[in-house]
Amino acid sequence: MQALFTLTPAESKRLIARGIIALPEVRQAKEEGYLIVGRGSTNAYIVEELLEKSIEKEKYVAGQVIRGITCALAQSVRLRPVTFHKDRVLDVEPSTVIGKLGPGDLLLKGANAVDHTGAVGVVMASPIGGTMGEFYMPMKARGGTIIYPVGLEKMVLSVEEASRMGGIFNIERSIGARIGMVCVADGIAYTELDALEDLFDVEAVHFASGGYGGAEGSVSIIIEGYEEDVNQCCDYIEDIKGEPPLPGIKPPCKTCPILCNFKGMEDDALPGYLQRA
Numbered sequence: 001m002q003a004l005f006t007l008t009p010a011e012s013k014r015l016i017a018r019g020i021i022a023l024p025e026v027r028q029a030k031e032e033g034y035l036i037v038g039r040g041s042t043n044a045y046i047v048e049e050l051l052e053k054s055i056e057k058e059k060y061v062a063g064q065v066i067r068g069i070t071c072a073l074a075q076s077v078r079l080r081p082v083t084f085h086k087d088r089v090l091d092v093e094p095s096t097v098i099g100k101l102g103p104g105d106l107l108l109k110g111a112n113a114v115d116h117t118g119a120v121g122v123v124m125a126s127p128i129g130g131t132m133g134e135f136y137m138p139m140k141a142r143g144g145t146i147i148y149p150v151g152l153e154k155m156v157l158s159v160e161e162a163s164r165m166g167g168i169f170n171i172e173r174s175i176g177a178r179i180g181m182v183c184v185a186d187g188i189a190y191t192e193l194d195a196l197e198d199l200f201d202v203e204a205v206h207f208a209s210g211g212y213g214g215a216e217g218s219v220s221i222i223i224e225g226y227e228e229d230v231n232q233c234c235d236y237i238e239d240i241k242g243e244p245p246l247p248g249i250k251p252p253c254k255t256c257p258i259l260c261n262f263k264g265m266e267d268d269a270l271p272g273y274l275q276r277a
Contacts, residue, residue, distance in 0.1 A: 001230045001231075002222055002224045003224075003230050003231075004207065004222050005220070005234065006220045006221075007218060007240075008214070008215060008217070008218050008245070009153050009217045009218070010243040010244060010246055011241060012192050013041060013045045013151060014243045016150075016190060016195050017049045017149070018049055018199065019195025019196070020108065020147070020190060020195070021046065021050055022199060023198065025106060026108075029084075030050070030084045032086060033104045033106075034084065034085050036081060036082075036083050036107045037081060037084075037108045038094070039062045039079075039081050039110060040061060040062075040109070040111075041057065041060075041061055041064070041246055042110060042149045042150065043060065043108055044057035055079065057247075058248055059079045059249065060081075061110075062078060062130065063112075063124070063177070063179070065176075066248040068176075069175060069176030069260075070123075070177040071176060071251070071256075071260075072251070074256075081094050083097060094135075101142050103143040103144065105145070106144065106146070107146045109131060109132070111149070111189065112181070113154050113155075113159050114191065115156055115157065115159045117159075117185075119160060119184065119185050120148045120183075121184070122148075122182050123179040123181045124180050124181070125177050125179050125259075145188070148187050148189050148190065150190065150191060151191065151192065151219070152193070152209070152219040153209070155209070159184075174259070177258045192219065193206060196233060200230075200236070202223040204221055204222070204223050207222045
């Protein structure tokens with residue numbers, strides 16, 4: 001039996017979050033070692049599922065694409081990334097536990113691009129690489145694991161090709177923040193397809209993308225399997241349908257320190273479609 005459904009970006013994030021928290025390696029890291037949930041819009045949903053309570057998801061981000069531009073949330077507004085150690089939330093910055101990480105410990109890192117090979121792209125506005133610059137090499141050296149939850153709306157032709165472009169000091173003009181990208185060829189991407197196949201005994205295929213009238217960025221997915229499994233999956237998706245769009249907070253351009261051609265412009269001086277809601 002086959003079934004078709006469409007997921008908005010918010011619905012995709014909720015589905016991915018539920019798939020992630022069901023992974024045995026995630027549960028084990030949370031209960032027996034260290035589980036760090038880096039900032040990111042999809043990761044905000046993961047934090048809600050792990051904590052079993054709502055958070056201000058729009059504040060659980062650093063870099064963001066908002067109002068049609070690349071941007072970043074002000075440091076003073078951001079929520080601290082959540083770090084679990086043996087099923088307890090630590091009141092620390094994740095960087096303070098790097099020296100304690102090892103095999104079995106896990107970092108959930110937001111991503112900005114994924115391609116058909118599974119390569120993951122992470123963009124960075126920080127000249128020292130942000131979370132990737134801080135964690136990627138230590139985690140590789142110590143034998144820890146990084147999983148990149150990423151929605152299919154972020155599918156690109158080639159992450160490797162894209163990562164050859166950009167760089168905050170290479171880009172000479174930017175309608176938004178200047179950024180670079182790292183290509184993680186051996187990264188573990190986790191998409192809606194992984195969540196569906198982990199949660200249900202079905203095969204999932206990315207069937208189509210796009211939409212309008214509130215369906216911008218949506219992905220359409222076909223699943224196939226036994227009738228009982230497919231119907232169970234569809235019932236689950238119907239429960240997720242209606243997840244409200246993630247609100248956003250755009251800092252005033254005039255006080256933003258990030259390299260951007262809009263720097264120094266007040267929000268009311270921006271084109272209408274870029275102004276704050």
